[in-house]
Structures are given as C-alpha cells and as structure tokens.
Amino acid sequence: REIRVAAMFAASSATVCVTQGCVLRGRGVTRRGHSSSSKKTPTTTRSSRSLQINAQFSVSKLTSVLAKKTQGDLDRVFKGTSRTREKLSYMDEVLALWRLDDLEDTLDELEETLLSVDFGPATSGKVLDAIREKVEKGEIKTGREVKQGLKDAIVQILESANGGKAGAVPLNFNEKENEPSVVLVVGVNGGGKTTTVGKLSHRFAQESGAKVMLVPGDTFRAAAAEQLATWAERSNGVMAQYTEGMKPGALCYRAVDDAIKAGDVDVVLCDTSGRLHTNCDLMDELVGVKKSIGKAMGGAPHETLLVLDGTTGLNMLNQAREFHAAVQVDGLILTKLDGTARGGAVVSVVDELKIPVKFVGVGEGIDDLQTFEPSSFVDALFPENEE
Numbered sequence: 311r312e313i314r315v316a317a318m319f320a321a322s323s324a325t326v327c328v329t330q331g332c333v334l335r336g337r338g339v340t341r342r343g344h345s346s347s348s349k350k351t352p353t354t355t356r357s358s359r360s361l362q363i364n365a366q367f368s369v370s371k372l373t374s375v376l377a378k379k380t381q382g383d384l385d386r387v388f389k390g391t392s393r394t395r396e397k398l399s400y401m402d403e404v405l406a407l408w409r410l411d412d413l414e415d416t417l418d419e420l421e422e423t424l425l426s427v428d429f430g431p432a433t434s435g436k437v438l439d440a441i442r443e444k445v446e447k448g449e450i451k452t453g454r455e456v457k458q459g460l461k462d463a464i465v466q467i468l469e470s471a472n473g474g475k476a477g478a479v480p481l482n483f484n485e486k487e488n489e490p491s492v493v494l495v496v497g498v499n500g501g502g503k504t505t506t507v508g509k510l511s512h513r514f515a516q517e518s519g520a521k522v523m524l525v526p527g528d529t530f531r532a533a534a535a536e537q538l539a540t541w542a543e544r545s546n547g548v549m550a551q552y553t554e555g556m557k558p559g560a561l562c563y564r565a566v567d568d569a570i571k572a573g574d575v576d577v578v579l580c581d582t583s584g585r586l587h588t589n590c591d592l593m594d595e596l597v598g599v600k601k602s603i604g605k606a607m608g609g610a611p612h613e614t615l616l617v618l619d620g621t622t623g624l625n626m627l628n629q630a631r632e633f634h635a636a637v638q639v640d641g642l643i644l645t646k647l648d649g650t651a652r653g654g655a656v657v658s659v660v661d662e663l664k665i666p667v668k669f670v671g672v673g674e675g676i677d678d679l680q681t682f683e684p685s686s687f688v689d690a691l692f693p694e695n696e697e
Contacts, residue, residue, distance in 0.1 A: 368518075369483040369491070383680050384690075390672020390680075391690045394427050394653035398691055401457065408453030413445055420460070427651055428623040430658035437463045461688050467657055468684035471666035478683045479666040482613040482640055483577075490523075490569070492578045492603070492610040496596060496637060497617035498629055499584030502645040502671065504534055506617050507581045508541025509671070509679035515545050520576040522547040525565055527599075529558065530583040538581055544676065548575060558583075558595060559602040566606030580611065587632035600637050615668065617643045618659070623652035630659045641668035644682070648672050653691065 404419045417438050424434040440463040444450040450459050472479045484491040493510070497503050507524060514520040524542045526549070528534035535552065542549040550565055562580070569578060582599075585592035603610050616639040618626040633639055642665055644656050656667055667682040 369485060373480045373483065384686055386672050386678055387670065387680055387686060388690045388693075390648040390670070390678070391653055391687070392648070393651040394647075395691055395693070397427050397651050398423060401460075401692070405453030405456055408456060410445070410451070413442070416456075417442060420456075424654060427654040428658070429654035430624055430627070430661075433467065433654075433658040433661045436467070436661065440466075457692060461692050464657060464691075465684045465688050467661045468667065468687070471660050471664045476685065478681045479641065479668055481668060484609070484612045489607075490575045490578050491612050492566075492580065492607065493613045493615060494580045494582070494600065494603070494611035494637075495615050495617060495643075496582050496633055496639075497584060498586060498619070501584065501617040501619040503584065503617045504528060504537050504541070504581050506643055506645060506669075506671065506679065507538065507579045508545060509676060510669075511541060511547045511577075511579055512545040512676050513679065514577050514579075515547060521574060522577045522579055523550055523569060523572070523575045524548070525550045525562075525578060525580040526552055527558065527562065527580050527582045528584070529554075529556075529561070534581070534583075547579075548572075558599045562599050563602040563606045566603055566610065570607065587629045593632065593636045597636050614638060614640050615643050616641070616665075617645055618656065620644050620647040620653060620656070620671075621650040623650070623655045624658060626655055627659050627662065630663055630665065634663055634665060639665050641666055643667075643669040643671065643679075645671035648678075 400423050401420060404416060404423070408416060420441075421434050421438055424437065425431065429437070437460060441450065441456060441459050444459050445456075450456055466474075469476060481491075481493070495503050495507050495510075511522040511524055514522050522545065524538050524545075524547050526535035526538045528538075529552065539549050541547070550569070552561055552565070556564075569575065580603075582596065583592075585596065587593065600611065600614070614637055616630060616633050618629065620626075622629075630639070630642070642656065642659065644653075644667055647653055647670055659665065660667060667684075667687075670680050670682045670687070672678050672680060
C-alpha cells in the first residue's frame with residue numbers, strides 16, 4: 311500500500327505510554343506547548359528529507375521480507391541455541407544403542423532429556439506418545455527414524471498455533487489505507503522488552519523501508535525512555551515523547567491522538583513497563599491502557615506481542631497464561647535464548663496456549679532478533695549427525 315502524507319497515524323497500547331507534545335506534521339516537527347516542569351525524552355533529529363513518506367513501503371513487502379530466512383539468519387539461530395542443543399545431544403548416545411526390545415527404557419531416557427531443557431511433562435509426554443505409536447505401527451524402526459519422528463512431533467506442536475501451516479507466522483498488520491500498524495509489546499520485568507522494541511524497529515526499517523515510531527511506554531523504570539531513544543536513533547526511527555507523571559491510559563490515548571496527526575508513520579511500536587503477572591492491579595492497568603488505545607484508534611493495537619525471557623524456563627508458562635488472559639496475546643518473542651539451556655519451555659507454552667512464536671532473540675547484536683520458523687528452530691536443536 312502506498313503511504314500518503316494524509317495517512318492516519320495510530321498509536322500503541324498497554325502500559326505503553328507516549329508523547330509529550332511532539333507532533334510530526336508533513337516534513338517538519340512542531341511541538342505543543344508544555345510547562346517548563348515537563349520532562350522531555352531525547353528525540354532523534356531528522357532531516358526534512360528523511361521525514362518524507364517512503365512510497366515504496368507496503369505491508370505485503372514487510373510481511374514477505376520477514377518470512378524469508380538467509381543462511382546468516384539460520385547460522386544465528388544455530389549459534390544461539392548452542393546451550394540447549396548441548397544438553398539434547400545426549401539423545402544421540404541413547405539412540406545409537408537403539409533396540410526395539412528396549413523401547414520403553416529408551417523412551418524414558420528421551421523423556422528425561424527433554425525435561426532437562428524444560429519441555430515440560432505434558433509436552434514431553436505428547437511427543438513421546440507420538441513416537442511410541444509410530445513404533446507400534448512399524449513406521450519407525452531405527453534410532454535415526456526415532457530422532458526424525460521426535461523432531462516432526464515438536465514441529466507439529468509449534469505449527470499447531472498457526473493452524474498446522476508450515477513456515478513463519480506473520481504479524482497482524484493494519485491493511486487499511488492511510489493508517490499505520492500498531493504493535494504493543496508486553497511482559498514481565500527484565501525480559502528485554504525495550505531492547506526488543508528497538509530491534510524490531512531496526513528490522514522493519516532496514517528490511518522494508520518502513521518509518522517506525524517508538525513509544526516510550528515504560529514510565530516506571532529509570533532511563534527507559536533514554537534507552538529507547540538510543541534505539542530510535544540507531545534504527546532511524548521517530549521517537550515519541552511523553553509527559554512525566556501522566557497515567558499510562560491517558561498518556562497512551564494522547565499519544566495515539568498525536569500520532570494520528572503525523573500522517574507519515576508506517577508502524578508504531580509501543581514499549582510498556584515490566585510487571586509481574588501475579589500483580590492484579592498492574593495487570594488491570596495494562597488492560598486499561600489497551601482499551602484506551604482502542605478508543606483512540608479503532609482496531610488498535612493490531613498486534614500484541616509477549617516477550618518471554620528464555621532463561622526463566624517453564625516459569626514462562628504461567629506468565630503467558632496470565633498475560634494472554636488479560637490482553638489476548640497474538641504472538642510470542644523468546645529472548646535471551648543464547649544464554650540458557652532451557653529453550654524447550656517455549657514449546658510447552660505453544661502446546662498449551664496455541665500462541666505462535668513470532669521472533670526469537672539469539673544474541674545482543676541489533677541483527678540478532680530473528681523471525682521464528684519452527685522447522686529451522688527444531689533443526690537447530692536436533693542437528694543431523696554427520697556420517
């Protein structure tokens with residue numbers, strides 16, 4: 311779709327907050343009046359040329375580009391899953407001694423291995439039941455076939471959140487003409503939400519030429535807005551401003567209103583304050599913020615992403631349950647996968663809640679947020695042994 315100067319800008323949601331009075335109009339930046347006591351976050355200085363709408367941007371182009379994986383992308387995922395893969399490699403030793411007569415003993419050992427990387431009892435049981443059934447039907451006869459059957463069963467679970475379709479699950483973008491897409495990013499404290507928002511901005515801008523507005527909705531954590539402003543500068547994004555002391559709902563509503571007047575933004579990425587999923591008041595606040603955004607722009611946010619810290623293992627399952635119940639999560643982003651051997655936990659989340667994984671963080675670099683593709687992920691966890 312072509313983005314016109316008349317395009318309507320949309321804002322984001324959840325504990326996300328935004329703007330202080332910065333409204334982008336056409337090629338210039340104007341500021342609304344504000345008191346001297348208002349605190350301003352750093353904004354990225356942009357030339358009039360850079361503020362022009364990118365006529366080459368389209369939702370279909372961004373979706374297509376995100377779905378493609380280069381060899382470099384696959385290498386990053388492989389490297390980022392090394393700790394989980396190392397633990398799972400014990401399976402190769404077990405399967406090297408495979409004998410049909412020892413089926414149950416072998417399945418018990420495989421189950422222990424899956425549990426060691428936090429697949430969870432229910433999901434591990436489902437995977438191994440599928441293996442047992444195929445063995446009994448005579449469809450699996452060798453250790454190599456057991457491993458492939460195990461991989462197929464895990465891929466099937468991950469693809470179940472996408473109606474059984476193979477490949478990456480696309481983000482929900484706004485298909486309406488002259489309106490931006492709004493993405494809300496939520497999660498618990500310390501999961502890497504702000505960094506993730508910055509990396510998403512980089513990917514959207516670099517790979518499709520999208521103009522992205524970053525919303526500093528984490529109003530609780532010190533220096534969160536400054537951190538996001540740095541990401542906005544690195545990704546050539548537009549940094550929204552905020553007024554200190556405003557309630558999140560009112561702040562986000564005003565941000566959406568200001569964003570609509572900008573008219574030249576393709577994607578709005580909304581950061582939020584981290585919150586414990588067990589804190590009812592904070593979860594209710596998040597619900598209220600999302601409703602406020604919906605009032606400011608019908609249908610927004612178009613995508614709500616939950617960031618899950620890979621190092622938390624199966625604890626992420628309870629987090630996902632509560633956040634999904636509160637704000638209806640559309641997709642998961644698994645972060646810090648390179649620093650944990652508990653990468654199997656996300657399979658349990660998908661298995662129970664049927665929420666697809668859309669991105670995975672495999673490093674600290676700006677290019678280390680990768681589109682999630684089930685088969686590639688499982689191949690990285692269970693590589694084929696070289697003859």
